[in-house]
Amino acid sequence: MTLTSDTAPANPNDAGYGTFTIGGFTFSRDEYFATITWPTGTHQLAIDVFLRALQRDVAWGFFYGIVNFDSVFGTVNHYGNVDMFAGRFNDAYRRAEVDYSENFTHDDLMACFQSMLKDWTNDGYDPFAAPQETGQPFGKNNGSNDAAVTRRRVVADRMVSVPGDEQVRTDDMGFPVNRGFADVPQDEPIVEVEPGYEGDVAAYNLFKYISRSDVTWNPSVVSACKESLYCPTSEEFILPVIHGNDRVEWFVQLSDEIQWDVEDRDTGAKRARVICKAGDVAAMPADIRHQGYSPKRSMLLVWENASNRIPEMIARGEISPRAVDF
Amino acid sequence: MAGYTTVFGSLDNYEKGRVIIVDDDPKAYVFSNIFEVASMSKPYEKVAVGKNLEYVLETIRCEGTSEWRVTPHDEFALVMDGTVVVELLDPSGQLVDPDANGSIGLDGEPAGTRMGRITASRGHQALLPAGKCYRFHCDAVGVILLQTIEGPDTIYRWAEICQTEA
Numbered sequence A: 001m002t003l004t005s006d007t008a009p010a011n012p013n014d015a016g017y018g019t020f021t022i023g024g025f026t027f028s029r030d031e032y033f034a035t036i037t038w039p040t041g042t043h044q045l046a047i048d049v050f051l052r053a054l055q056r057d058v059a060w061g062f063f064y065g066i067v068n069f070d071s072v073f074g075t076v077n078h079y080g081n082v083d084m085f086a087g088r089f090n091d092a093y094r095r096a097e098v099d100y101s102e103n104f105t106h107d108d109l110m111a112c113f114q115s116m117l118k119d120w121t122n123d124g125y126d127p128f129a130a131p132q133e134t135g136q137p138f139g140k141n142n143g144s145n146d147a148a149v150t151r152r153r154v155v156a157d158r159m160v161s162v163p164g165d166e167q168v169r170t171d172d173m174g175f176p177v178n179r180g181f182a183d184v185p186q187d188e189p190i191v192e193v194e195p196g197y198e199g200d201v202a203a204y205n206l207f208k209y210i211s212r213s214d215v216t217w218n219p220s221v222v223s224a225c226k227e228s229l230y231c232p233t234s235e236e237f238i239l240p241v242i243h244g245n246d247r248v249e250w251f252v253q254l255s256d257e258i259q260w261d262v263e264d265r266d267t268g269a270k271r272a273r274v275i276c277k278a279g280d281v282a283a284m285p286a287d288i289r290h291q292g293y294s295p296k297r298s299m300l301l302v303w304e305n306a307s308n309r310i311p312e313m314i315a316r317g318e319i320s321p322r323a324v325d326f
Numbered sequence B: 001m002a003g004y005t006t007v008f009g010s011l012d013n014y015e016k017g018r019v020i021i022v023d024d025d026p027k028a029y030v031f032s033n034i035f036e037v038a039s040m041s042k043p044y045e046k047v048a049v050g051k052n053l054e055y056v057l058e059t060i061r062c063e064g065t066s067e068w069r070v071t072p073h074d075e076f077a078l079v080m081d082g083t084v085v086v087e088l089l090d091p092s093g094q095l096v097d098p099d100a101n102g103s104i105g106l107d108g109e110p111a112g113t114r115m116g117r118i119t120a121s122r123g124h125q126a127l128l129p130a131g132k133c134y135r136f137h138c139d140a141v142g143v144i145l146l147q148t149i150e151g152p153d154t155i156y157r158w159a160e161i162c163q164t165e166a
């Protein structure tokens, strides 16, 4: 493996950006596009689309299963090592046998992606923000936005607000209420604790917490029942990746509306459109990929089973790709 | 510039979405609505609306006072509608195997020490701690979404609550 660039690229191109090579893949950017080449092909994505997807793949540690940046390029997480692919989940590439995939250690690919994200993100552009809430990513190299691209991911051990665990968001912590949630009540539950039980009697306002998220499409853990994780997130515009499942995932729409475009995980053939409104609950089967559209900032509870046994159990046919057979 | 109106659901006012099929079986999406499920439930029935192997999400219609229950592991109650009071009690003995899954109902009020009380309204999430007892009370009608593990009182009625036709 060669990693030919760092935060200050030694040989910036005409637009001022570094070029990154890892294995057979090379990434370069110009004023409008990311260009990806591999031994058998080449591909381009608009730089805003690419950076938004790259930001999620980095922040989520390659997430569960497949992160498709678009219908051609993406990563498959094997938890410790990662496949980076072109055309692997694209029916035409597969049939023409021009798809390409290469395996990397988690740490090597993460280091490459982090360097690229840092170098290619300009001052004033936040890939986590909704498009209306940030500047443009286009043009020549114009500084950086390290604070935005290296945010800490919230992972509660037990539950947000429990003493010693992740804490609630406040104005003072730099988390004002988002413009899209200005009408969301900011009250807190009444918690009356008997002496000695402070660590076990806890509650907080989850909707207030989500209303103060400064990012979009970034599930973070607020409560954990063993390996069952509540991962709420605030959503606006389009999910920047097409998430291919290696396990069943559930959505609880807490507010407003998201429409999900659901495709076959392997071929990309359309399977369904799922319209989720407040209070709706829907499963995403383990053999699909999905991308959400949220016209107004909305609250989504993503519910995950983090057990590392699941992908193998599904691959071996021991459990159904469906959440429930009824 | 006009502001935004955030739409939450409630028992009195919810609109259910749907699955629009291109080429699939709608049952694959196990699509239901928490408020619709609660509107069809008896008080304190634990109706699964989500299941991922042993883990479940239960919709609970809160109305009046529930029985006391004890949980072997942490559970989390998210109030989706109404105002619900959660009473917590530390039992004087071990009432449940800590390796068991799901909460179990108790006869009457268990002996032990009161730990405290949480009054939670829409959007509030409360910890129901492992090894401890709890009960719910709601003066009117409320709805809880419970993050837990399948237990003896989990109720499955998928065919009644989920979209089955395209």
Ligand SMILES: [Fe+2]
Pocket (backbone or CB within 6 Å): A243, A249, A290
């Ligand atoms: Fe997903």
